């Protein structure tokens with residue numbers, strides 16, 4: 001096949017789940033010897049290989065490689081020439097069933113801008129091997145179902161690399177007497193190569209310890225660059241709490257004498273669960289009140305827990321292949337969500353998790369990159385570390401807890417860990433263990449693993465005629481019956497035109513209009529395309545509260561009037577349902593306004609104003625929850641409700657409503673801002689709630705009365721003792737065209753010069769700003785001396801904030817699209833993994849009005865025309881054009 005330019009057109013390699021075969025060779029043991037250097041690290045690997053009895057008998061040992069070459073190959077200690085390269089892989093012909101293979105490779109960590117494999121960050125050497133980075137260090141069967149016991153030796157310059165870390169336990173260390181030193185580590189737990197880690201450099205540790213329930217004393221250390229150790233207290237506290245929680249709730253105990261965390265500033269993702277040696281992005285470790293917001297504190301607690309929990313859900317039981325990624329990620333996200341819910345406000349945590357799901361996963365599920373939580377195929381696995389695999393994966397397992405109850409669910413997980421400890425398992429293994437342990441039939445439930453797309457459930461509610469013949473429990477209650485008829489439909493997704501019905505557990509309550517009380521919460525489980533449920537004991541049509549606690553990740557179309565929503569927003573005893581009523585009230589209004597179907601704008605607006613006023617006045621409500629209830633539905637979620645829209649109209653309607661609410665409720669916003677401003681700083685829930693409301697009040701005032709908001713924001717900025725208040729104030733100033741804006745930005749920059757994480761905020765705030773000149777600001781910031789394309793946090797801070805800023809990104813004329821396409825093309829050769837993360841913003845063109853859609857597509861085509869794209873960007877762009 002050839003294209004017109006004469007370049008050969010290579011069809012991309014697609015890997016299919018159905019093609020899984022067991023490995024042909026196993027590697028029970030591996031020894032690695034690193035001669036460390038920032039630009040020329042020598043790696044001597046010794047692999048004990050053995051033919052897999054479960055594989056097909058072959059004398060060819062295939063070892064994956066990526067951008068490395070073998071300097072020497074030995075078999076059983078002898079130089080060996082019977083090998084060849086097949087693409088990037090090393091293939092060795094072997095006479096027997098077991099051999100010792102020696103391979104030497106040479107790598108340049110400082111040239112590794114992909115940050116996969118062994119790379120240099122800020123003078124440190126560190127690794128990231130998930131998913132396929134190990135093959136950039138040495139040749140190996142780099143797949144998660146090959147588990148080996150690792151012994152690691154490393155030596156290097158004492159001044160450059162005073163600290164030498166790897167997985168497992170330190171076994172020996174010494175000085176070479178020539179300015180270099182060495183250390184040996186041994187990890188007794190067999191693990192796949194993606195869990196290997198090595199870190200070397202100048203680091204200081206915050207140390208503590210934890211005694212497990214069976215009495216093992218575990219040494220804990222969080223390693224950071226000198227000067228940062230003061231900012232690790234919260235991470236350490238979170239780690240200790242996680243260790244205790246996993247014992248108490250899941251019965252999981254830690255299994256080594258040491259647990260180490262290292263924070264590095266150049267990192268593609270959030271963090272990595274390498275056995276006994278977690279490596280973190282600094283943003284999920286470092287915090288103190290002056291530099292980290294309350295949101296940062298929560299994120300640190302969640303991610304520290306997430307990585308720790310992987311020690312069981314991921315490491316002790318790992319994945320058979322990468323199609324099973326949600327086995328460890330979905331489950332571990334659920335575990336970290338449960339942990340955070342137990343640590344703080346459970347309802348607020350639930351609301352935040354649902355908000356992320358709707359803002360990121362729902363659009364993914366309705367777009368060109370939609371995939372089931374267990375995908376069927378991929379070109380580049382890095383593209384599947386998605387909100388679907390992670391967050392929807394967690395929702396799917398959460399539904400099992402809804403169906404079984406937590407106690408029975410935990411019997412299932414205990415069985416899962418018992419059955420599969422030490423194995424590389426599948427999602428099917430997990431489902432089976434929950435079925436057996438929790439006593440559930442999950443046959444049809446498995447459709448959640450097979451099918452992509454967000455189901456839509458529409459509900460019709462009828463009050464039966466007087467004296468109906470009710471059956472069963474409903475009859476004993478007397479009165480009239482209420483029948484709910486539910487219909488589920490799921491739109492086609494790529495490769496899946498027709499969907500089988502899902503099992504959808506819905507928590508519901510029916511509120512009596514007279515008493516304002518409901519008849520007790522019920523769980524209904526929808527399994528058919530259409531199904532009816534009847535409840536007795538009513539005298540009039542009740543108010544329906546459905547999908548309480550967000551018991552299923554679906555869209556509900558319910559027969560609830562504006563009046564009903566106002567009622568639920570005020571009275572529902574399920575805090576999530578209360579939030580949801582508020583959201584739906586606003587979603588209906590805004591979607592109707594954008595689509596031009598809103599009939600009584602004034603009345604609808606007034607209903608929202610009344611509901612929000614009630615929330616502002618409700619003294620029984622805590623401020624943390626109040627803060628949640630005041631947040632308007634996000635633009636991405638609003639866009640989801642429309643077939644095709646002009647994103648700048650969504651933006652304008654949303655801002656318009658915000659301004660109206662700001663004006664109408666002005667006295668309440670002012671009073672709220674005054675009240676919460678008097679609450680002193682602490683990390684207690686009340687104080688955090690106060691800070692959340694403080695910023696919300698400023699946001700509404702900023703929309704309604706810019707001069708008053710600027711005055712208050714400047715005062716808040718100047719008086720701030722903590723980053724939450726400072727950032728909130730700066731965000732509001734940033735959105736306004738006022739002299740205070742420049743001054744505050746300049747102050748913020750000089751005050752925090754040298755603190756990379758805070759300077760990231762400085763970039764983000766400007767790029768994500770409502771300010772009409774945001775695009776001009778972004779273009780200037782891209783040229784700022786602090787901007788760099790080689791630090792993923794910095795790239796995301798500027799460009800993701802911009803791509804998510806609808807009014808800037810979608811501005812008339814398509815400049816926003818061009819800027820993001822330029823970025824993707826420029827970043828791709830540096831870091832394809834991070835570059836590919838920007839493609840979905842352009843890929844949503846089908847949801848955007850035709851004029852802009854054409855411009856978005858044109859940019860995707862311009863990217864696709866580049867002949868040397870990374871596999872990551874190539875896959876995302878070609879799928880987005882289909």
Ligand code: ARG
Nearest residue numbers: 130131269271272273382385
């Ligand atoms: N397993 C890591 C985590 O969830 C994330 C690894 C990210 N890797 C990647 N290729 N994006 O905690």
Ligand code: ZN
Nearest residue numbers: 306310329332
């Ligand atoms: Zn994870």
